[in-house]
Amino acid sequence: QKEVEQNSGPLSVPEGAIASLNCTYSDRVSQSFFWYRQYSGKSPELIMSIYSNGDKEDGRFTAQLNKASQYVSLLIRDSQPSDSATYLCAVTGFQKLVFGTGTRLLVSP
Amino acid sequence: ETGVTQTPRHLVMGMTNKKSLKCEQHLGHNAMYWYKQSAKKPLELMFVYNFKEQTENNSVPSRFSPECPNSSHLFLHLHTLQPEDSALYLCASSALAEKEQFFGPGTRLTVL
Numbered sequence: 001q002k003e004v005e006q007n008s009g010p011l012s013v014p015e016g017a018i019a020s021l022n023c024t025y026s027d028r029v030s031q032s033f034f035w036y037r038q039y040s041g042k043s044p045e046l047i048m049s050i051y052s053n054g055d056k057e058d059g060r061f062t063a064q065l066n067k068a069s070q071y072v073s074l075l076i077r078d079s080q081p082s083d084s085a086t087y088l089c090a091v092t093g094f095q096k097l098v099f100g101t102g103t104r105l106l107v108s109p
Numbered sequence: 110e111t112g113v114t115q116t117p118r119h120l121v122m123g124m125t126n127k128k129s130l131k132c133e134q135h136l137g138h139n140a141m142y143w144y145k146q147s148a149k150k151p152l153e154l155m156f157v158y159n160f161k162e163q164t165e166n167n168s169v170p171s172r173f174s175p176e177c178p179n180s181s182h183l184f185l186h187l188h189t190l191q192p193e194d195s196a197l198y199l200c201a202s203s204a205l206a207e208k209e210q211f212f213g214p215g216t217r218l219t220v221l
Contacts, residue, residue: 004111006156012205012214014179032207032208032209034209041197041217042197042214042215043197043213043215044152044212045212046209046210046211051166074197088152090153090209090210092207092208094207095159095164095206095207096154096157096165096206097203097206097207097209097210099151099152100151101151102151103132
């Protein structure tokens, strides 16, 4: 079992819709969770961090964490074509951060 | 300069060349990382330095040699590379090894 699992996609949504990106992790003691956005050919950019169960909202982005289910998600409201990118989930492990393989999101006009 | 910088941004080298990639972080962080990302593939962690000490080497071939002279600078020395080593090489830093990482813009490497 991979430490951090994401569906590779692509996830296709129309402009204005809600995009829902999911991530599961295997290490029950993980404490910190991050979402990165990576445009093609560019480096990953940190967009959200979440540390406790529940929801955390920042603009059009909402991160959701459920430690009991070992599940973290990212919701993007009012999706825009400029949101088209690969979204990486990252989870703390023992003295390191473990990245998932990413989900490719395509937002069509 | 702010954040994490990498030089050069693009590099083309032959298989017999020796070159070095440089990374510098201006964030006061204590951990630095090298990642490799081949076309349309996930990030591959190569090396981790924590307080200047190498704490992880992910079975990277010896033709890649990292160097961390201080907590702000990280180098990746390259020699006798193969065409399959062509990729985007990303440097990142974090305050501590288990904290969020901030990435540099990357070096696009092409090995001929």
